[in-house]
Amino acid sequence: MAFRHNCNKENCDHQSANDQSEEWNLFCKIDLDNVQCLNEETDGSCKKIFRSWEDRLLREHNVKSDVDQELLFNIPFSGTVKIKSIVIIGENNESHPYNIKLFKNKPFMTFDDVGIECDQEIELVKDPEGIVAYPLKMVKFSSVSHLSIYVPRNYANDNDVQTSVYYVGLKGEFLAGLRQQVVITNYEAKPNPADHKTNVTESFFQNVS
Numbered sequence: 001m002a003f004r005h006n007c008n009k010e011n012c013d014h015q016s017a018n019d020q021s022e023e024w025n026l027f028c029k030i031d032l033d034n035v036q037c038l039n040e041e042t043d044g045s046c047k048k049i050f051r052s053w054e055d056r057l058l059r060e061h062n063v064k065s066d067v068d069q070e071l072l073f074n075i076p077f078s079g080t081v082k083i084k085s086i087v088i089i090g091e092n093n094e095s096h097p098y099n100i101k102l103f104k105n106k107p108f109m110t111f112d113d114v115g116i117e118c119d120q121e122i123e124l125v126k127d128p129e130g131i132v133a134y135p136l137k138m139v140k141f142s143s144v145s146h147l148s149i150y151v152p153r154n155y156a157n158d159n160d161v162q163t164s165v166y167y168v169g170l171k172g173e174f175l176a177g178l179r180q181q182v183v184i185t186n187y188e189a190k191p192n193p194a195d196h197k198t199n200v201t202e203s204f205f206q207n208v209s
Contacts, residue, residue: 024053026083026170031076038072038111039065041162046073049167056089056130062166064095068159071097071151073168074109079177083141085133087169092128094156095164099123103148104141114150126155130167143175 027050037046041064048061065071090096101118103109119140125132147170154163 023084024087024169024171026077026081026172026174027051029077029079029081029174031078034076036074037063038074039067039070041066049165050075051167053169056087056167056169059166062164065151065154065163069151069154069157069161069163070111071149071163071165072109072111072114073147073149073151074107075147075149076107077145077147079145080175081144081170081172082138082175083136083144083147083170083172084138085135085171086122087127087130087133087167087171088124088165089127089130089167089169091164091166092126094154094158094161096126096128096155097124097151097163097165098153098155098157099151101150101152102136102141103150104144105146106148107146109148109150114152118150128166130169133169133171141172 030050032047032050035047035050040046045061045063049063051058063071086100086102088097088100100122101114102120102122103116104119106113120137122134124134149168151163151165154161
C-alpha cells in the first residue's frame with residue numbers, strides 16, 4: 001500500500017526534515033563509486049545528488065530521466081544501515097517525481113524487476129526545499145545493505161516530460177561495516193556446542209524407562 005501524504009493546516013502525516021538535521025548523514029555511508037541510475041540522461045549524474053544535508057539546496061547537479069519519465073536508482077552502502085526517513089528534492093513543477101517505490105537488499109535491479117512487490121511505496125509532494133521527510137517502515141528498513149529507489153512517473157505523467165531529482169537524503173544509523181559483517185557472519189556460522197547441549201543423564205533415564 002502506498003504511503004499517502006495528507007498535508008493541510010490541521011493534519012499532516014509526514015515529518016519536518018529540519019527537526020534533526022544532524023541525523024541526515026547516511027550519504028557518507030553510500031558506496032558512491034557503485035551507485036547507478038538506470039535511464040539517467042547524463043551518465044554518473046546520480047552520484048552527485050547524494051550529498052550533505054547542508055548542501056541539499058544546491059542546484060548545480062541533478063538527475064534527469066532520458067527516454068521516458070522513469071528512473072531507477074541502485075544504491076549500495078559500505079555496510080549495514082538502518083534507514084528511518086527519506087527526503088526527495090525536485091523542481092516545483094511537473095517534472096517532480098510523483099511517487100517512489102523502495103526495495104531493500106536487491107542489488108542490480110533493472111526495470112524488468114520493478115514489478116515485484118516493493119518494501120514501501122510513497123506518494124510525494126512537490127518539495128523543492130527538502131522540508132518533507134517521509135518515515136520508512138522500521139521493520140522493513142532496520143538492516144539494509146542496498147537500497148533501490150524506483151520512480152515510476154512524474155507529476156505530468158507524460159513521457160515527454162523529463163523527471164528531475166536534485167537531492168536524495170537518508171536519515172538513519174550506520175550499524176556495521178562490511179569487514180565487521182564478515183566477522184560476525186563467520187562467527188555465527190561456526191557450530192557452538194553450547195547451542196546444542198543435551199542433558200545426557202536425562203536422556204539416559206528416558207531411554208531406560
